Amino acid sequence: MGFDVNDCVVRFENVGLRYGLGPEVLQDISIALTPASYHFLVGPSGAGKSSLLRLMYLALRPTRGLISLFGRDIAVTPRDELPALRRRIGVVFQEFRLLSHLSAFDNVALPLRVAGTRESDVQRHVEELLAWVGLKDHIHARLPTLSGGQQQRVAIARAVITKPQLLLADEPTGNVDDRMALRLMHLFEELNKLGTTIVIATHNETLVKRLGHPCLRVDGGRLVSDRPEGFLKSRGSAGDGHGAEPTPSPRTLGILS
Amino acid sequence: MLSRRTDLPLDADVLGRFLPWIIAFMVFLAVLATAGMFVLQDAASRWSAGVARTLTVQIPPPTGERILPPAEDPRVLEALKILRTTPGIVRANVLSDDRLASLLEPWLGRASAVSGLPLPRLIDVEIEAGTTVDAQALGQRLAEAIAGASVDDHRIWLDRLLRLLGAVEWVAMAILACIGLATVGTVVYATRTSLAVHRQVIEVLHLIGAQDAYVARQFAWRALSLGLRGGLIGLSLALPALLAVGYVAAHIDSELLPRASLSPLQWGMIAAIPLLASAVAMLTARVTVMKTLAAML
Numbered sequence: 001m002g003f004d005v006n007d008c009v010v011r012f013e014n015v016g017l018r019y020g021l022g023p024e025v026l027q028d029i030s031i032a033l034t035p036a037s038y039h040f041l042v043g044p045s046g047a048g049k050s051s052l053l054r055l056m057y058l059a060l061r062p063t064r065g066l067i068s069l070f071g072r073d074i075a076v077t078p079r080d081e082l083p084a085l086r087r088r089i090g091v092v093f094q095e096f097r098l099l100s101h102l103s104a105f106d107n108v109a110l111p112l113r114v115a116g117t118r119e120s121d122v123q124r125h126v127e128e129l130l131a132w133v134g135l136k137d138h139i140h141a142r143l144p145t146l147s148g149g150q151q152q153r154v155a156i157a158r159a160v161i162t163k164p165q166l167l168l169a170d171e172p173t174g175n176v177d178d179r180m181a182l183r184l185m186h187l188f189e190e191l192n193k194l195g196t197t198i199v200i201a202t203h204n205e206t207l208v209k210r211l212g213h214p215c216l217r218v219d220g221g222r223l224v225s226d227r228p229e230g231f232l233k234s235r236g237s238a239g240d241g242h243g244a245e246p247t248p249s250p251r252t253l254g255i256l257s
Numbered sequence: 258m259l260s261r262r263t264d265l266p267l268d269a270d271v272l273g274r275f276l277p278w279i280i281a282f283m284v285f286l287a288v289l290a291t292a293g294m295f296v297l298q299d300a301a302s303r304w305s306a307g308v309a310r311t312l313t314v315q316i317p318p319p320t321g322e323r324i325l326p327p328a329e330d331p332r333v334l335e336a337l338k339i340l341r342t343t344p345g346i347v348r349a350n351v352l353s354d355d356r357l358a359s360l361l362e363p364w365l366g367r368a369s370a371v372s373g374l375p376l377p378r379l380i381d382v383e384i385e386a387g388t389t390v391d392a393q394a395l396g397q398r399l400a401e402a403i404a405g406a407s408v409d410d411h412r413i414w415l416d417r418l419l420r421l422l423g424a425v426e427w428v429a430m431a432i433l434a435c436i437g438l439a440t441v442g443t444v445v446y447a448t449r450t451s452l453a454v455h456r457q458v459i460e461v462l463h464l465i466g467a468q469d470a471y472v473a474r475q476f477a478w479r480a481l482s483l484g485l486r487g488g489l490i491g492l493s494l495a496l497p498a499l500l501a502v503g504y505v506a507a508h509i510d511s512e513l514l515p516r517a518s519l520s521p522l523q524w525g526m527i528a529a530i531p532l533l534a535s536a537v538a539m540l541t542a543r544v545t546v547m548k549t550l551a552a553m554l
Contacts, residue, residue, distance in 0.1 A: 057464060058464070058554065059460070059464060059554070060554070061554060079551070079554075080468070080469075082554075083463070083466045083467060083468045084466070086463070086464060086465065086466040087465070087466030091464060091465070097457070097461050097464075099264060099266075099458055099461065101266040102264065106264075110264060110462070110465060111465045111466065113264075114462065114465055114466050114467040114471060115466060158465070
Protein backbone atom coordinates (compact mmCIF):
# COMPACT_ATOMS: atom_id res chain seq x y z
CA MET A 1 0.00 0.00 0.00
CA GLY A 2 3.00 2.26 0.61
CA PHE A 3 1.27 4.24 3.34
CA ASP A 4 3.42 5.48 6.21
CA VAL A 5 1.70 4.92 9.56
CA ASN A 6 3.27 8.16 10.77
CA ASP A 7 0.97 10.00 8.37
CA CYS A 8 -2.08 8.65 10.21
CA VAL A 9 -4.28 11.22 11.89
CA VAL A 10 -5.11 8.71 14.63
CA ARG A 11 -3.07 5.65 15.44
CA PHE A 12 -3.72 3.26 18.34
CA GLU A 13 -1.47 0.29 19.02
CA ASN A 14 -2.58 -2.29 21.57
CA VAL A 15 -4.28 0.36 23.61
CA GLY A 16 -5.87 -0.63 26.91
CA LEU A 17 -7.85 1.56 29.30
CA ARG A 18 -9.10 1.01 32.81
CA TYR A 19 -10.70 3.50 35.19
CA GLY A 20 -8.93 3.35 38.56
CA LEU A 21 -8.51 -0.23 39.68
CA GLY A 22 -11.52 -1.48 37.71
CA PRO A 23 -11.45 -3.91 34.79
CA GLU A 24 -10.16 -2.85 31.38
CA VAL A 25 -12.94 -1.08 29.52
CA LEU A 26 -10.89 -1.11 26.35
CA GLN A 27 -8.53 -3.90 25.40
CA ASP A 28 -5.92 -4.24 22.68
CA ILE A 29 -7.33 -1.56 20.43
CA SER A 30 -5.29 -1.04 17.30
CA ILE A 31 -6.50 1.38 14.65
CA ALA A 32 -5.01 3.70 12.09
CA LEU A 33 -7.12 6.44 10.56
CA THR A 34 -5.75 8.16 7.49
CA PRO A 35 -6.33 11.81 6.62
CA ALA A 36 -9.82 12.50 5.24
CA SER A 37 -11.16 9.07 6.19
CA TYR A 38 -14.70 8.78 7.53
CA HIS A 39 -15.72 6.12 10.02
CA PHE A 40 -18.72 5.27 12.06
CA LEU A 41 -18.05 3.94 15.53
CA VAL A 42 -20.77 1.47 16.39
CA GLY A 43 -21.52 -1.05 19.10
CA PRO A 44 -23.93 -1.71 21.92
CA SER A 45 -24.29 0.68 24.87
CA GLY A 46 -21.44 0.30 27.34
CA ALA A 47 -19.18 -1.30 24.74
CA GLY A 48 -16.54 1.40 25.14
CA LYS A 49 -17.34 3.76 22.23
CA SER A 50 -17.30 6.90 24.36
CA SER A 51 -14.10 5.83 26.14
CA LEU A 52 -12.46 5.28 22.76
CA LEU A 53 -13.49 8.76 21.65
CA ARG A 54 -12.28 10.25 24.93
CA LEU A 55 -8.86 8.77 24.30
CA MET A 56 -8.91 10.28 20.82
CA TYR A 57 -9.79 13.76 22.02
CA LEU A 58 -7.19 13.63 24.79
CA ALA A 59 -9.54 13.66 27.75
CA LEU A 60 -7.92 10.45 28.97
CA ARG A 61 -4.57 8.75 28.76
CA PRO A 62 -4.44 5.04 28.01
CA THR A 63 -3.33 2.61 30.71
CA ARG A 64 -1.23 0.80 28.15
CA GLY A 65 -0.38 0.90 24.49
CA LEU A 66 0.55 3.72 22.14
CA ILE A 67 -1.63 6.57 20.94
CA SER A 68 -0.41 8.85 18.25
CA LEU A 69 -2.33 11.87 16.89
CA PHE A 70 -1.17 13.71 13.79
CA GLY A 71 2.05 11.69 13.99
CA ARG A 72 2.78 12.74 17.59
CA ASP A 73 3.17 10.08 20.27
CA ILE A 74 0.92 11.40 23.03
CA ALA A 75 2.91 9.73 25.81
CA VAL A 76 6.01 11.80 25.05
CA THR A 77 4.30 15.04 23.95
CA PRO A 78 4.92 17.77 26.55
CA ARG A 79 1.77 18.90 28.32
CA ASP A 80 2.03 22.46 27.06
CA GLU A 81 1.94 21.22 23.46
CA LEU A 82 -1.35 19.35 23.92
CA PRO A 83 -3.58 22.47 23.47
CA ALA A 84 -2.18 22.94 19.95
CA LEU A 85 -3.09 19.31 19.15
CA ARG A 86 -6.55 19.72 20.66
CA ARG A 87 -7.23 22.75 18.48
CA ARG A 88 -6.91 20.46 15.47
CA ILE A 89 -9.70 18.27 16.89
CA GLY A 90 -13.39 19.15 16.92
CA VAL A 91 -15.54 17.28 19.39
CA VAL A 92 -19.30 16.89 19.64
CA PHE A 93 -19.84 15.54 23.12
CA GLN A 94 -22.72 13.18 23.80
CA GLU A 95 -24.02 15.42 26.58
CA PHE A 96 -23.05 18.52 24.50
CA ARG A 97 -20.98 20.05 27.33
CA LEU A 98 -22.00 23.57 26.33
CA LEU A 99 -21.39 26.42 28.75
CA SER A 100 -24.88 27.16 30.00
CA HIS A 101 -24.10 30.69 31.20
CA LEU A 102 -23.05 31.75 27.71
CA SER A 103 -25.21 32.46 24.65
CA ALA A 104 -25.30 30.19 21.60
CA PHE A 105 -23.01 32.70 19.89
CA ASP A 106 -20.43 32.73 22.68
CA ASN A 107 -20.41 28.94 22.89
CA VAL A 108 -19.68 28.58 19.19
CA ALA A 109 -17.15 31.42 19.34
CA LEU A 110 -15.19 29.77 22.14
CA PRO A 111 -12.76 27.65 20.04
CA LEU A 112 -11.96 30.68 17.87
CA ARG A 113 -11.40 32.94 20.86
CA VAL A 114 -9.27 30.34 22.59
CA ALA A 115 -7.17 30.23 19.41
CA GLY A 116 -6.85 34.03 19.47
CA THR A 117 -8.96 34.78 16.36
CA ARG A 118 -9.82 38.44 15.72
CA GLU A 119 -13.23 39.37 17.11
CA SER A 120 -14.46 40.68 13.74
CA ASP A 121 -13.71 37.29 12.15
CA VAL A 122 -15.30 35.52 15.11
CA GLN A 123 -18.49 37.51 14.58
CA ARG A 124 -18.71 36.74 10.89
CA HIS A 125 -17.93 33.02 11.07
CA VAL A 126 -20.12 32.25 14.06
CA GLU A 127 -23.18 34.08 12.74
CA GLU A 128 -22.85 32.37 9.37
CA LEU A 129 -22.49 28.90 10.83
CA LEU A 130 -25.32 29.33 13.34
CA ALA A 131 -27.56 30.47 10.51
CA TRP A 132 -26.60 27.40 8.53
CA VAL A 133 -27.54 25.01 11.37
CA GLY A 134 -30.91 26.75 11.55
CA LEU A 135 -30.31 28.90 14.62
CA LYS A 136 -30.31 32.32 12.96
CA ASP A 137 -33.06 33.51 15.28
CA HIS A 138 -31.37 32.13 18.36
CA ILE A 139 -27.88 33.52 17.96
CA HIS A 140 -27.91 35.38 21.24
CA ALA A 141 -30.25 33.05 23.08
CA ARG A 142 -29.10 31.73 26.42
CA LEU A 143 -28.53 27.99 26.38
CA PRO A 144 -31.26 26.95 28.84
CA THR A 145 -33.88 28.54 26.56
CA LEU A 146 -32.92 26.24 23.67
CA SER A 147 -34.39 22.79 23.06
CA GLY A 148 -32.25 19.63 23.16
CA GLY A 149 -32.05 19.55 19.38
CA GLN A 150 -31.07 23.22 19.19
CA GLN A 151 -28.39 22.72 21.82
CA GLN A 152 -27.06 19.78 19.87
CA ARG A 153 -26.73 21.97 16.78
CA VAL A 154 -24.88 24.57 18.84
CA ALA A 155 -22.55 21.79 20.00
CA ILE A 156 -21.95 20.69 16.42
CA ALA A 157 -21.36 24.25 15.29
CA ARG A 158 -18.79 24.66 18.08
CA ALA A 159 -17.01 21.49 16.99
CA VAL A 160 -16.73 22.46 13.31
CA ILE A 161 -16.20 26.23 13.57
CA THR A 162 -12.40 25.87 13.41
CA LYS A 163 -12.51 23.45 10.47
CA PRO A 164 -10.73 20.78 12.50
CA GLN A 165 -8.48 18.14 10.94
CA LEU A 166 -10.16 15.49 13.08
CA LEU A 167 -13.84 15.58 13.99
CA LEU A 168 -15.08 13.27 16.72
CA ALA A 169 -18.79 13.12 17.44
CA ASP A 170 -20.60 11.08 20.05
CA GLU A 171 -24.23 10.53 18.96
CA PRO A 172 -24.35 13.90 17.17
CA THR A 173 -27.84 13.40 15.79
CA GLY A 174 -29.51 11.81 18.77
CA ASN A 175 -31.78 14.75 19.55
CA VAL A 176 -32.70 16.05 16.11
CA ASP A 177 -35.30 14.93 13.59
CA ASP A 178 -34.29 12.93 10.53
CA ARG A 179 -34.28 15.96 8.24
CA MET A 180 -31.90 17.89 10.51
CA ALA A 181 -29.85 14.72 11.11
CA LEU A 182 -29.29 14.42 7.39
CA ARG A 183 -28.49 18.11 7.08
CA LEU A 184 -25.87 17.81 9.84
CA MET A 185 -24.45 14.72 8.20
CA HIS A 186 -24.03 16.76 5.04
CA LEU A 187 -22.01 19.23 7.02
CA PHE A 188 -19.74 16.40 8.16
CA GLU A 189 -19.52 15.08 4.58
CA GLU A 190 -18.53 18.52 3.42
CA LEU A 191 -15.85 18.82 6.06
CA ASN A 192 -14.64 15.35 5.12
CA LYS A 193 -14.31 16.40 1.48
CA LEU A 194 -12.19 19.31 2.63
CA GLY A 195 -9.83 16.85 4.33
CA THR A 196 -11.19 16.38 7.83
CA THR A 197 -10.93 12.90 9.28
CA ILE A 198 -14.25 11.98 10.84
CA VAL A 199 -15.28 9.46 13.47
CA ILE A 200 -18.93 9.39 14.48
CA ALA A 201 -20.18 7.19 17.29
CA THR A 202 -23.81 6.38 16.67
CA HIS A 203 -26.62 3.92 17.27
CA ASN A 204 -28.43 5.07 14.15
CA GLU A 205 -27.99 2.00 11.91
CA THR A 206 -30.15 3.58 9.19
CA LEU A 207 -27.78 6.50 8.93
CA VAL A 208 -24.76 4.20 8.90
CA LYS A 209 -26.23 2.10 6.08
CA ARG A 210 -27.39 5.14 4.14
CA LEU A 211 -24.01 6.90 4.17
CA GLY A 212 -22.06 3.70 3.73
CA HIS A 213 -18.81 4.65 5.44
CA PRO A 214 -16.67 1.96 7.06
CA CYS A 215 -17.47 1.02 10.63
CA LEU A 216 -15.33 0.55 13.69
CA ARG A 217 -17.37 -1.93 15.71
CA VAL A 218 -16.62 -2.10 19.43
CA ASP A 219 -18.01 -4.81 21.68
CA GLY A 220 -16.97 -5.66 25.22
CA GLY A 221 -14.09 -3.19 25.05
CA ARG A 222 -12.58 -4.79 21.94
CA LEU A 223 -12.56 -3.83 18.32
CA VAL A 224 -14.47 -6.65 16.65
CA SER A 225 -14.64 -5.33 13.13
CA ASP A 226 -11.09 -5.46 11.89
CA ARG A 227 -10.99 -4.00 8.42
CA PRO A 228 -7.54 -2.46 8.04
CA GLU A 229 -8.11 -1.75 4.35
CA GLY A 230 -11.02 0.46 5.36
CA PHE A 231 -9.08 2.23 8.09
CA LEU A 232 -6.21 2.98 5.79
CA LYS A 233 -8.39 4.35 3.09
CA SER A 234 -6.63 7.23 1.43
CA ARG A 235 -8.03 10.71 1.08
CA GLY A 236 -10.58 11.20 -1.62
CA SER A 237 -12.12 7.76 -1.40
CA ALA A 238 -14.24 8.64 1.59
CA GLY A 239 -17.89 9.36 1.13
CA ASP A 240 -17.89 8.28 -2.47
CA GLY A 241 -21.53 7.52 -3.10
CA HIS A 242 -23.07 4.82 -0.91
CA GLY A 243 -26.43 6.53 -1.00
CA ALA A 244 -25.23 9.86 0.39
CA GLU A 245 -27.42 12.85 -0.30
CA PRO A 246 -26.36 15.46 -2.85
CA THR A 247 -23.69 17.96 -1.86
CA PRO A 248 -24.86 20.65 0.59
CA SER A 249 -25.49 24.19 -0.47
CA PRO A 250 -22.58 26.40 -1.57
CA ARG A 251 -23.13 28.42 1.57
CA THR A 252 -21.72 25.51 3.55
CA LEU A 253 -18.66 25.55 1.40
CA GLY A 254 -18.37 29.24 2.10
CA ILE A 255 -18.42 28.62 5.80
CA LEU A 256 -15.91 25.84 5.71
CA SER A 257 -13.49 27.03 3.07
CA MET B 258 -14.88 47.62 37.30
CA LEU B 259 -12.52 46.08 34.73
CA SER B 260 -15.26 44.49 32.68
CA ARG B 261 -13.66 41.84 30.52
CA ARG B 262 -15.34 39.04 28.68
CA THR B 263 -15.01 35.81 30.61
CA ASP B 264 -15.88 32.25 29.64
CA LEU B 265 -16.20 31.23 33.27
CA PRO B 266 -19.25 32.12 35.38
CA LEU B 267 -17.11 33.72 38.05
CA ASP B 268 -19.51 36.53 38.92
CA ALA B 269 -21.74 34.62 41.29
CA ASP B 270 -19.28 32.23 42.87
CA VAL B 271 -17.43 32.22 46.17
CA LEU B 272 -14.62 34.35 44.74
CA GLY B 273 -16.99 37.19 43.91
CA ARG B 274 -18.95 37.18 47.14
CA PHE B 275 -16.15 36.61 49.58
CA LEU B 276 -12.97 38.15 48.24
CA PRO B 277 -13.80 41.89 48.15
CA TRP B 278 -14.75 41.94 51.83
CA ILE B 279 -11.70 39.97 52.91
CA ILE B 280 -9.45 42.28 50.90
CA ALA B 281 -11.31 45.32 52.31
CA PHE B 282 -10.67 44.11 55.86
CA MET B 283 -7.00 43.36 55.13
CA VAL B 284 -6.46 46.74 53.47
CA PHE B 285 -8.14 48.50 56.40
CA LEU B 286 -5.72 46.84 58.85
CA ALA B 287 -2.74 47.34 56.56
CA VAL B 288 -3.46 51.07 56.17
CA LEU B 289 -3.68 51.54 59.94
CA ALA B 290 -0.52 49.51 60.59
CA THR B 291 1.39 51.38 57.87
CA ALA B 292 0.26 54.80 59.08
CA GLY B 293 1.25 53.87 62.63
CA MET B 294 4.64 52.74 61.41
CA PHE B 295 5.20 55.99 59.50
CA VAL B 296 4.32 58.10 62.56
CA LEU B 297 6.76 56.12 64.70
CA GLN B 298 9.52 56.36 62.10
CA ASP B 299 8.95 60.08 61.86
CA ALA B 300 9.03 60.49 65.65
CA ALA B 301 12.20 58.44 65.93
CA SER B 302 14.04 60.46 63.31
CA ARG B 303 12.91 63.79 64.77
CA TRP B 304 13.89 62.86 68.32
CA SER B 305 17.13 61.41 67.12
CA ALA B 306 18.05 64.54 65.15
CA GLY B 307 17.00 66.91 67.93
CA VAL B 308 18.61 65.22 70.87
CA ALA B 309 21.64 63.46 69.50
CA ARG B 310 23.54 66.67 68.94
CA THR B 311 23.17 68.07 72.44
CA LEU B 312 24.63 67.46 75.89
CA THR B 313 23.84 69.09 79.18
CA VAL B 314 26.58 69.86 81.71
CA GLN B 315 25.40 70.17 85.29
CA ILE B 316 27.32 71.98 88.03
CA PRO B 317 26.01 71.59 91.59
CA PRO B 318 24.63 74.69 93.30
CA PRO B 319 27.13 76.67 95.30
CA THR B 320 27.04 75.90 99.04
CA GLY B 321 27.45 78.45 101.87
CA GLU B 322 28.60 81.22 99.60
CA ARG B 323 26.95 84.16 98.10
CA ILE B 324 24.95 83.03 95.11
CA LEU B 325 26.48 84.60 92.01
CA PRO B 326 24.68 84.99 88.72
CA PRO B 327 25.61 82.05 86.46
CA ALA B 328 27.66 84.16 84.12
CA GLU B 329 29.91 85.26 86.99
CA ASP B 330 30.28 81.90 88.73
CA PRO B 331 33.99 80.94 88.36
CA ARG B 332 33.11 77.25 88.22
CA VAL B 333 30.77 77.93 85.30
CA LEU B 334 33.42 80.01 83.55
CA GLU B 335 35.94 77.22 84.04
CA ALA B 336 33.51 74.66 82.67
CA LEU B 337 32.72 76.85 79.64
CA LYS B 338 36.47 77.22 79.01
CA ILE B 339 36.93 73.45 79.01
CA LEU B 340 33.90 72.91 76.83
CA ARG B 341 34.80 75.54 74.25
CA THR B 342 38.26 74.04 73.85
CA THR B 343 36.94 70.54 73.37
CA PRO B 344 36.97 69.49 69.69
CA GLY B 345 33.52 68.84 68.20
CA ILE B 346 31.68 71.29 70.43
CA VAL B 347 30.32 74.22 68.46
CA ARG B 348 28.37 75.98 71.18
CA ALA B 349 28.19 75.96 75.00
CA ASN B 350 25.73 78.34 76.69
CA VAL B 351 24.89 78.60 80.32
CA LEU B 352 21.19 78.66 81.07
CA SER B 353 20.06 81.90 82.66
CA ASP B 354 18.18 81.98 86.01
CA ASP B 355 15.01 82.89 84.18
CA ARG B 356 15.30 79.90 81.86
CA LEU B 357 16.00 77.62 84.82
CA ALA B 358 12.97 78.99 86.66
CA SER B 359 10.76 78.43 83.66
CA LEU B 360 11.99 74.84 83.32
CA LEU B 361 11.13 74.25 86.97
CA GLU B 362 7.82 76.04 86.85
CA PRO B 363 5.73 72.94 86.09
CA TRP B 364 7.03 71.35 89.30
CA LEU B 365 7.69 74.24 91.67
CA GLY B 366 5.29 76.93 90.56
CA ARG B 367 5.86 80.50 89.48
CA ALA B 368 9.39 81.76 88.85
CA SER B 369 9.38 84.06 91.87
CA ALA B 370 9.08 81.05 94.16
CA VAL B 371 12.38 79.58 93.04
CA SER B 372 14.44 82.72 92.77
CA GLY B 373 16.07 82.31 96.15
CA LEU B 374 16.79 78.58 95.91
CA PRO B 375 20.27 77.20 95.28
CA LEU B 376 19.86 75.76 91.82
CA PRO B 377 22.42 73.77 89.83
CA ARG B 378 23.99 75.53 86.87
CA LEU B 379 23.13 74.00 83.54
CA ILE B 380 25.19 74.45 80.38
CA ASP B 381 23.57 73.59 77.09
CA VAL B 382 26.16 72.09 74.73
CA GLU B 383 25.75 71.68 71.00
CA ILE B 384 27.87 69.18 69.14
CA GLU B 385 28.99 69.65 65.57
CA ALA B 386 26.90 67.65 63.11
CA GLY B 387 28.59 64.44 62.04
CA THR B 388 31.02 64.27 64.95
CA THR B 389 30.83 62.54 68.28
CA VAL B 390 32.10 63.67 71.63
CA ASP B 391 33.14 61.15 74.24
CA ALA B 392 30.72 62.21 76.96
CA GLN B 393 32.35 60.00 79.56
CA ALA B 394 35.84 61.47 79.05
CA LEU B 395 34.41 64.97 78.99
CA GLY B 396 32.56 64.27 82.24
CA GLN B 397 35.80 63.08 83.85
CA ARG B 398 37.72 66.20 82.77
CA LEU B 399 34.97 68.48 84.09
CA ALA B 400 34.72 66.58 87.39
CA GLU B 401 38.47 66.91 87.89
CA ALA B 402 38.31 70.67 87.36
CA ILE B 403 35.02 71.38 89.10
CA ALA B 404 33.84 69.36 92.08
CA GLY B 405 30.53 67.62 91.39
CA ALA B 406 30.28 68.61 87.71
CA SER B 407 28.66 65.98 85.52
CA VAL B 408 27.60 65.45 81.90
CA ASP B 409 24.10 64.39 81.07
CA ASP B 410 24.31 62.50 77.79
CA HIS B 411 20.86 62.49 76.20
CA ARG B 412 22.02 59.74 73.88
CA ILE B 413 21.58 57.05 76.55
CA TRP B 414 17.97 58.04 77.18
CA LEU B 415 17.34 58.46 73.49
CA ASP B 416 18.87 55.09 72.60
CA ARG B 417 16.46 53.35 74.95
CA LEU B 418 13.52 55.24 73.48
CA LEU B 419 14.64 54.50 69.93
CA ARG B 420 15.03 50.82 70.80
CA LEU B 421 11.44 50.83 72.05
CA LEU B 422 10.23 52.59 68.89
CA GLY B 423 12.23 50.13 66.79
CA ALA B 424 10.53 47.22 68.53
CA VAL B 425 7.09 48.74 67.93
CA GLU B 426 8.01 49.29 64.27
CA TRP B 427 9.00 45.63 63.94
CA VAL B 428 5.66 44.63 65.44
CA ALA B 429 3.90 46.83 62.86
CA MET B 430 5.91 45.21 60.08
CA ALA B 431 5.10 41.74 61.45
CA ILE B 432 1.41 42.69 61.43
CA LEU B 433 1.75 43.81 57.79
CA ALA B 434 3.48 40.52 56.91
CA CYS B 435 0.68 38.58 58.64
CA ILE B 436 -1.92 40.59 56.72
CA GLY B 437 -0.07 39.81 53.48
CA LEU B 438 0.12 36.09 54.27
CA ALA B 439 -3.54 35.97 55.31
CA THR B 440 -4.51 37.71 52.04
CA VAL B 441 -2.48 35.24 49.97
CA GLY B 442 -3.94 32.29 51.90
CA THR B 443 -7.49 33.56 51.44
CA VAL B 444 -7.04 34.11 47.72
CA VAL B 445 -5.50 30.63 47.33
CA TYR B 446 -8.43 29.07 49.20
CA ALA B 447 -11.09 31.04 47.30
CA THR B 448 -9.43 30.35 43.94
CA ARG B 449 -9.16 26.62 44.62
CA THR B 450 -12.82 26.51 45.62
CA SER B 451 -13.75 28.40 42.48
CA LEU B 452 -11.63 26.04 40.36
CA ALA B 453 -13.41 23.04 41.89
CA VAL B 454 -16.81 24.63 41.24
CA HIS B 455 -15.94 25.35 37.60
CA ARG B 456 -14.02 22.17 36.92
CA GLN B 457 -16.43 21.02 34.20
CA VAL B 458 -16.20 24.31 32.34
CA ILE B 459 -12.42 24.34 32.63
CA GLU B 460 -12.27 20.80 31.26
CA VAL B 461 -14.32 21.86 28.22
CA LEU B 462 -12.02 24.85 27.70
CA HIS B 463 -9.03 22.49 27.85
CA LEU B 464 -10.60 20.08 25.40
CA ILE B 465 -11.18 22.79 22.84
CA GLY B 466 -7.54 23.76 23.10
CA ALA B 467 -7.30 26.44 25.78
CA GLN B 468 -3.86 26.88 27.33
CA ASP B 469 -3.61 26.94 31.12
CA ALA B 470 -2.65 30.60 30.81
CA TYR B 471 -5.97 31.35 29.04
CA VAL B 472 -7.93 30.01 32.02
CA ALA B 473 -5.52 31.51 34.56
CA ARG B 474 -5.84 34.92 32.91
CA GLN B 475 -9.58 34.95 33.51
CA PHE B 476 -9.13 34.11 37.19
CA ALA B 477 -6.33 36.65 37.53
CA TRP B 478 -8.36 39.50 36.01
CA ARG B 479 -11.29 38.58 38.18
CA ALA B 480 -9.10 38.60 41.31
CA LEU B 481 -7.61 41.96 40.28
CA SER B 482 -11.06 43.46 39.79
CA LEU B 483 -12.40 42.08 43.08
CA GLY B 484 -9.16 43.06 44.84
CA LEU B 485 -9.42 46.66 43.64
CA ARG B 486 -13.06 46.84 44.70
CA GLY B 487 -12.23 45.44 48.14
CA GLY B 488 -9.11 47.60 48.42
CA LEU B 489 -11.04 50.79 47.78
CA ILE B 490 -13.68 49.80 50.35
CA GLY B 491 -10.90 49.12 52.90
CA LEU B 492 -9.15 52.39 52.13
CA SER B 493 -12.36 54.41 52.34
CA LEU B 494 -13.02 52.92 55.78
CA ALA B 495 -9.44 53.39 57.01
CA LEU B 496 -9.03 57.03 55.96
CA PRO B 497 -11.71 58.45 58.30
CA ALA B 498 -10.25 56.34 61.11
CA LEU B 499 -6.78 57.78 60.42
CA LEU B 500 -8.06 61.35 60.21
CA ALA B 501 -9.96 60.91 63.48
CA VAL B 502 -6.81 59.64 65.27
CA GLY B 503 -4.83 62.51 63.75
CA TYR B 504 -7.41 65.05 64.89
CA VAL B 505 -7.43 63.72 68.46
CA ALA B 506 -3.61 63.57 68.59
CA ALA B 507 -3.30 67.13 67.31
CA HIS B 508 -5.42 68.36 70.21
CA ILE B 509 -3.23 66.76 72.90
CA ASP B 510 -0.63 69.38 73.89
CA SER B 511 2.31 67.16 74.57
CA GLU B 512 5.90 67.27 73.41
CA LEU B 513 6.21 63.56 74.03
CA LEU B 514 3.50 62.39 71.61
CA PRO B 515 4.77 61.89 68.09
CA ARG B 516 3.45 64.34 65.51
CA ALA B 517 0.54 62.54 63.86
CA SER B 518 0.88 63.87 60.35
CA LEU B 519 2.11 62.17 57.20
CA SER B 520 4.12 63.49 54.28
CA PRO B 521 2.65 63.46 50.74
CA LEU B 522 4.96 60.54 49.93
CA GLN B 523 3.64 58.59 52.90
CA TRP B 524 0.05 59.35 51.88
CA GLY B 525 0.94 58.14 48.41
CA MET B 526 2.29 54.89 49.82
CA ILE B 527 -0.87 54.40 51.85
CA ALA B 528 -3.00 55.05 48.76
CA ALA B 529 -0.96 52.38 46.96
CA ILE B 530 -1.94 49.69 49.48
CA PRO B 531 -5.21 48.75 47.70
CA LEU B 532 -3.29 48.52 44.41
CA LEU B 533 -0.68 46.33 46.06
CA ALA B 534 -3.37 44.13 47.63
CA SER B 535 -5.15 43.64 44.31
CA ALA B 536 -1.85 42.93 42.56
CA VAL B 537 -1.10 40.30 45.22
CA ALA B 538 -4.61 38.83 44.73
CA MET B 539 -4.13 38.76 40.95
CA LEU B 540 -0.71 37.12 41.10
CA THR B 541 -1.79 34.62 43.75
CA ALA B 542 -4.88 33.63 41.73
CA ARG B 543 -2.79 33.15 38.61
CA VAL B 544 -0.14 31.03 40.36
CA THR B 545 -2.83 28.95 42.11
CA VAL B 546 -4.69 28.28 38.84
CA MET B 547 -1.52 27.42 36.93
CA LYS B 548 -0.40 25.01 39.67
CA THR B 549 -3.82 23.35 39.93
CA LEU B 550 -4.26 23.02 36.18
CA ALA B 551 -0.79 21.52 35.79
CA ALA B 552 -2.18 18.46 37.57
CA MET B 553 -4.89 18.06 34.89
CA LEU B 554 -4.29 16.25 31.59
